[in-house]
Amino acid sequence: MRLSRIFICVFVFLLSCTEGKKHRKKIGFSQNTTKDSWRKSQGEAMQRELMFHPELDFELRDADGSIEKQNRDIQHFLDQKVDLLIVSPMVFEANTAIISKVYDADIPVVILDRKTSSDKYTAFVGAENYLVGQNAGEYTHLILKNGGKVTDLIAGPESSPSIGRHKGFIESCQKYANLDILTPIISGDYDSLYLKSEIQKIPQIDLIFAHNDRLAYTAYKVCKSLKRSTKIIGVDGLFGPNEGIEMVEKGILAATILYPTGGEEAIRIAANILNGRTYNKENQLFTTVINPENVRIMKQQSHKIEEQQQNIVRQSDKLNSLNKTYSSQKNTLYTTVFLLTLVISFGSVLLFLFREKQRSNKVLADQNLAIKEQKIEIERVSTQALQATEEKLRFYSYISHEFKTPLSLILTPTEDLIHRNVFDKTEVKNTLNLIQKNTYRLLRLVDQLLDLRKLDAGKMTLRTESCDLVLFLKDIIQDFSPTAHKRNIDLQFICPFAEIIMEFDPEKLDKVFFNLISNAFKYTPNDGRIHISLLKNMDFVEIVFSDNGFGMNQQDRDHAFDLFYRGKQNVSLGTGLGLALSHEFVTLHEGEIGVESTENKGTTFRVKLPLKVDLTSELKENQIHTPHFVEEDIVVKKEEENATLEFENSIVIIEDNVELLTFLKNRLSTKYQVFGEESAEKGWETILKNIPDIVVSDVMLPGNDGFWLTNRLKSDFRTSHIPIILLTAKGQIESQIEGAKAGADAYIAKPFNQQLLEEKINGMIENNRRMRLRFSNEITDPHDVEKVERKFLLDFELLIEKGLKNSTLSVENLSQEMGMSRVQLYRKITALTDKNVNDYISEYKIKKSKQLLQDPTKNISEIAYELGFNNPGYFTTFFKQRTKQTPSEWRNS
Structure with a gap:
């Protein structure tokens, strides 16, 4: 019995093996060619996937680029009645009929890589060729930002990949007006000589989109031999020697579009179809751009x-x-x-x-x-x-900018003191106070950076103590009392509790509360209100900091605690360090901090802290509070003393930092009449009102910046003659180029040298003086009117000529015709010619009269009336006063 059972088992086993052979499925694959590396890679991928499907038999027939042979191969598989056909068609229409015949014979058909004109297929596997062309077009726009001439290099114009890639590339490029799309180049046999002759026919090609990497490499060699710097984009993105990824890495190609072979996916879908598992009819493969930025990762x-x-x-x-x-x-x-x-x-x-x-x-x-x-x-x-x-x-950029302003307010006054020969005690004290104040500001910035580093490293820990929160807050608020009294700000601490004993870290909460009160003072105007309230319940205490200052908009509220966020409103949110650190310190205490704000109505910060009491510890009786250095405006009496002095030249300074503005005004007011403003808009109004000799402006200003002011100054004929110096913490070469494009005459980066600034100002005023002398000697040169100022003077003389003939000549009429006020016209003419308007008109009349006196057919009376004189006798007196001769004497001389 045991032996018979063994024989039965062996028989069943052998029978199962035989049945297994009977049920093996056969897949036929008709490939248009296997000569190129992309299709070799495709075949290798199929073989690897077939390792996981031993139940499948696989036969590959290579058409070797012949449409007729491929049709015969497909007929061969149909005659063999394969279980499934995989086919990569040659061209769009050529194989449609025979493939449809296989499909109609109930044989599943998987189309690989290229489609036909019929939808008679079971599944399609391949990348979207239109998307491949579209990606190439979009990347073309990225690398040709200034525009250029582009074309695509097509391998087989009748194949579905070429059709899709060409269409996607052209439609994508057509979206950009700066791209000039040339006629595509057809080169299917990779003949470099033929391709060279085709490219030579086109005078300029900035970029070629080759439909595969082999064509791209051929195009590269041709362009190199023609010594053209044409950018090449290929398609395939294979890995290996002399393949797309390596050519991008070597700089041969500007980019290659990844075009997966789909070999593994085709076998996997075929297995699903034969085994009755679910599958998708359309299987689009992933494609992307491989460029120098991601080629290393892809490799x-x-x-x-x-x-x-x-x-x-x-x-x-x-x-x-x-x-x-x-x-x-x-x-x-x-x-x-x-x-x-x-x-x-x-x-x-x-x-x-x-x-x-x-x-x-x-x-x-x-x-x-x-x-x-x-x-x-x-x-x-x-x-x-x-x-x-x-x-x-972004972090380094912001922190560098924040350091430069206090460094300017330390370095510039220090250099000023070093170069002085005479010292005023009050002025030196004010200067040292300014240096001390900005030194503390730098110290706070460094402390905040160190705290931020500890927080990032996770080394920041709480050192809690049992302290009286009420007394703690009173001591901090007391430090701001002098500033509140000086600015007439209603500073109140509202607390119904005599004391609140709780556990907290005094050092960290000191920084939180000080920062919130300091911000309230910074953004609350004089005669404003700042109230601090302390509330308590069973679980937590809440400290409310409320003011009626400038407030914030919705975007600024959402980013108030982000590191180095700067709002777009007229009032900056500051360095972005203080509030970010305050948020982290409150979070360390397991508390919460929030903000409520409305533009032009005020801001309220709420700090909630858990009410923790350590019953085992005792309250420290001698709590030591270190007074803070509270920033206050430095009052300099010298500014008031010099306010009444009048100088020949005037300067408008525009700087949003009040301390730096005050320092520059005091320093320059000994030589010039100085006007100061804190915004570009107010500065422009002051410039129009006073028509100064020079403008000094910061770039980073609330509202419109210094570039806006420079552009407006130079584009307005009333102020185009005024030189402008941009003074800013943005010292990057890009900012200097932007300032030069706007028309700035000089660009000085912070921290700056005061002596350098003064020498720049002196030099520009001296250049203006020389220009006035030149214009005063040569009133108008009609053959040289390209420059803005000469054009202005020519227009002005044409108006004088018009007024002489119509007897309507007056300063009021001239100013109205020029679109300027009487004062602006006087200052413009004086700045350009060193003469007032009346003297300029008189000199023009003398010049005109000399021209008319050279005509012997005109008598003195006719010339007088033609020049707008009602009395010929007055004309004679006018002419003699300026030439020491009568008109008749001048004519006869």
Whole structure:
């Protein structure tokens, strides 16, 4: 019985093996060619995927680029009645009929890479060629920001990839007016001589979009031989020697568009169809642009994938070896079926091999999953690294700017003191107070940076003590009392409690409360209100800081606690460090901080802290409070003393930092009449009102910036002659270029040298004086009117000429015709010619009279009336006063 059972088992096993052979499915694959590396890569991908489907038989037939041969190959598979056909069509229309015939014969058809004109197919696998062309067009716009001439290089114009890629590229480029789209170049045989002759026909090509990397490389060699700096974009993005990724890395190609082969996906979908599993009819493959920015990551990923694929091949070879062993053992089992001992032995071996195969398949699946996860992780890390780099650059930019203003207010006064020969005690004291104040400001910035570094490193810890919160707040508020009294601000501390004993870190809450009160004073005008309230319940205390200052808009409220955020409103939110640190310190106390604000109505900050009481500790009786250095406006009496002095030249200074503005006004008021403003808009009004000799302006101002002011100053004929110096903490070369484009005459970066600034001012005023002398000697040169100021004077003389003939000449009429006020016209003419308007008109009349006196046909009376004189006798007196001769004497001389 036992022996018969063994024979039955062996028979059933052999029968199952036979049945397995009967149920093997066959896949036929018609490839248009296998000569290029992309299709070789596609075939290798298919073979790797087939390792996971031993139940499938696979036959590849290469059409070798012949449409007729491919049609015969497909007919061959139809005659064989394969279970499934995979076909990569040659061109759009050529294979449609035979493929439809296979589909109508109820044979599943998977179209790979290229579509036909019919929808008779079971599934399609491939990248969207229109999207490939579109990506190339969009990247073309990115690298040709200034525009240029572009074309695409087509391999086979009748194939669906060429049609889709060309259409996507053209439609994408047509969106950009600065891209000039040329006629496409057809070069299907990769003949460099033919391609060279085609490219030589086109005088200029800034970019070529080749439909594959082989064409792209041929185009590169041709352009290099023609010594043209044409950018090349290819398609395929394969990994390996002389392939797309390597050519991008070497700079041969500007970019390549990733075009997956789809080999693995085609086999996987074919297996799903044959095994009755679900599948999608349209299977679009992922495509992207590989450029110099991401080529290293793509190369590393491809290298890692290639290593894993090689490992898969090694495992597959091992499996094949095991399968051969399995087949050998199976054949031996056939011959020794009656030898029971060998049957049991070979059965055990087969069972072991079967389990080993399952284990190997599981290892391969885990490895594939690990590769995918690794790819996702690499992309995530790359994105994080890019964001971190941007954040660091933004951080360094902001903190550098914040350091430069207090450094200017330390360095400039210090250099000023060093170069002085005579010292005024009050002025020196005020200068030292200014230096001390900005030194404390720098110290606070450094302390905040160190605190921020500790928070980032996770080394910031609380050192809590049992303290009286009421007394703690009173001491901080008391430091601001002098400033509140001086600015007539209603500063109140509203608290119904005599004391509140709780656990907190005095050092950190001191910084929080001081920063919130300091901000309230900074953005609350004189005669305003600042109230601090202290509330309490069973679980927490709430400290409310309320003011009726400038307030914030919705966007500024949402970003109030972001690091280095600066609002777009007229009042800056400051450095962005203080509020960010306050938020972190409150969070360390397990508390909350929030803000409520309305523009032009005020701001309220609410700090909620858990009410923690340590019953084991005692309240420290001698709480020591260190007074803060509260920023106050420095009053300099010298400004008032010099306010009544009058000088020949005037200056308008525009600076939003009140301290720096005050210092510059005091320093320059000894030589010039100085007008100061804190915004570009008010500065423009002051410039129009006073028509100064020079303007000194900061770039970063509330509202419109210094570039706006410079552009307006130079574009208005009333002020175009006034030189402007841009004084700013933005010392980057890009900012200096922007200032030069706007028309700035000089650009000085903070911290600046006061002597350098004064020498710049002196030099520009001296240049203006020389220009006035030149214009005073040569009133008008009609042959040289290109410059703005000469054009202005020519227009002015034409109006004088018009007024002489119509007897309507007056300063009022002239100013109205020029679109200026009487005062502005006087100052403009004086600034340009060193003469007032009346003297200028008189000199013009003398010049005109001399021209008329040269005509012997006109008598003195006619000339007098023509020049607007009602009395010829007065004309004679006028002429003699200015030339020491009468008109008749001058004519006869």
